[in-house]
Amino acid sequence: MNGFKIVPQIECYEDAPSFVEANPFCEDDFILISKSVYEHDFKAIIQVGKVFFRSKYGQGEPNSDMVNALIRDFLDSGCKRIIAVGGGSVMDMAKLLCVCESGFDCQYLFDHQDELKHNYPLILVPTTCGSGSEVSNISIVEMLNMKTKLGLAKDPLYADKAILIPSLLNSVPDFYLYTSAVDGLVHAIESYLSARSNVYTRLFQEKAIRLYINNFLQLQQGVDRAQLMESFMVASNMAGLSFANTGTGCVHGISYPLSGTYHVTHGLANSIFLAEVLKMYERLRPEEVLNDLKQLVADCLGCEVKDAFEKLDQLIRFIVEVPTLSSLGMKEEEIVTFSESVVLNQQRLMSNGYVNLNKEQIQEIYKTLF
Ligand SMILES: [Fe+2]
Structure with missing residues (x-):
């Protein structure tokens, strides 16, 4: 272990x-x-x-x-x-x-x-x-x-x-609060899917995922954000303890050239890529721990397991306005150059992903979100 x-x-x-x-x-x-x-x-x-x-x-x-x-x-x-x-x-x-x-x-x-x-x-x-x-x-x-x-x-x-x-957290503007919260959810999910997870990290990963999704659902139902600050802070800390032990993965790796080149905040960049990376994992390796994650997410959202990632995507898009990559200034030719940069410079993260996505698969994700 x-x-x-x-x-x-x-x-x-x-x-x-x-x-x-x-x-x-x-x-x-x-x-x-x-x-x-x-x-x-x-x-x-x-x-x-x-x-x-x-x-x-x-x-x-x-x-x-x-x-x-x-x-x-x-x-x-x-x-x-x-x-x-x-x-x-x-x-x-x-x-x-x-x-x-x-x-x-x-x-x-x-x-x-x-x-x-x-x-x-x-x-x-x-x-x-x-x-x-x-x-x-x-x-x-x-x-x-x-x-x-x-x-x-x-x-x-x-x-x-x-x-x-x-x-x-009370004085943090909505945009920073919510995009950083999605970043925290990405930490918990990428940590959950990491091969370095174990029975101890699982406690923190699961709890953080449940807290974040439950908080997002409450916001969707109109609950005042001030009532959720303690829960958000604990979720962030537990997601941090999770990835401090396992590392993160492909969502972070793929987001870095975008945020590095166009100064897109880290939380927003991760909000853009999470759902597409999960959907690609689902196509490439629909078994083992990914199914456990889908069941956990479906349980939090009260939906069918097959719909878990789609419903999570919809919830994130309610919390954060997710822009297209082109609207952030990314150029079409950068679909290729960013993918090359990820493969070249982000192996610390990509090799810790549920699937180590190759250049073509990364390009497909950028293209879908372009
Ligand atoms: Fe992050």
Whole structure:
């Protein structure tokens, strides 16, 4: 059996003041935080430490230039502990800091990933409900020289503490809340289908899938999102624990060239590809664990097993407005070049898929969604 581990200590708090009271900030804390969350929840309670706003490093998801600027600020600050409060991008960037030493930059981290050491204590506080980054050892960066995203997945990147504060989700705009939630559902599903799953990961995968689908159904029935924040936060964390142990798969791999080239948010990109990848798996290998997944999804949705993926697709399209690839700016010739990039650069993810999709199969998915 593959192993199972939970590295960060997970702590839950009702609100930001209770978290800060239990974890007093220090003078030499490097606090990387989204400005909106700082203004809304932390401005009045952070008395010490050096605050750096995520927006200082640019918009969108982390790229190599942004990471390099952040690393320079961190090393210049002389800080001894890192506290990151924000979405997956903020946490992914902060994880890279905890393995830095003088002279390091983003490229160096990727080129010397087996030599990295956990040099600084790291506390991660998520403010979205999908990345699960607070409990994984993975950091995703868009490498500008390669025009795609790459993942650095090494144990020294694990945080020391993961802090869950559901009330921080209240101020997240609908678009980010819902696309990050679909990303979390993709984590749980891709983890479920991974060959590295075992009886322990199954507990977290199943629970996360049930929580997400149930929350989406409640939203569809008109339930106020404020009532679902705790459930979304727990689902995200459990999906994170799942993929931290198994990795993700083809949905993530196929989405990276699109989000890397056209700056489509990670959650939206995954929302676009999930259903088509599942339908292709269904055609290529309609047995074993895929049937278990379909039964689980059908059970959550109250539909027939044969309709599970179609109904899930419809539910996701209710939660998130899923655009065509061409409307996002993708060019027809990129159906081929993106597929080649996936096969070339994303084998870490593709080989962990339920089927390691080949170039032609990836092209077919892009074409269908074009
Ligand atoms: Fe993801």
